[in-house]
Amino acid sequence: MLIALINFINRFWLAITAVILVLITAGSLFPVDYLPPAPGSDKTHHFIGYCALMLPTALRRPKYWLVIALGIIAWSGLIELIQPHINRYGEWLDLAANSIGVLIAIVISYGIHWLLPSNKMQ
Secondary structure (H helix, E strand, O other), X not given: OHHHHHHHHHHHHHHHHHHHHHHHHHHHHOOOOOOOOOOOOHHHHHHHHHHHHHHHHHHXXXXXXXXXXXXXXXXXXXXXXXXXXXXXXXXXXXXXXXXXHHHHHHHHHHHHHHHOOOOOOO
């Protein structure tokens, strides 16, 4: 089951990443009067969102995947800079949580590649 899921992610990594990126960007830049209550910390949501965003790319490891990781971090910083101009709050701690999410996704992908032989993940 896990191998089938990883194979699915490897096959459709770009589409999965693009959809998550659009959802995060829209959710982060959509102006709201107040943020709805959600369980857990705001930083936890940032961490999980950006970990999910980076994980398909980290698992697939296309040619410039580290550049993609840096681009995702830069994109999250740009979002934090834009948010105060659209009735949202930009916080540098959000950028830190986003960056940690990206890094943890890379660590998780290394663990998965270490545990599963690469011939099964195709």
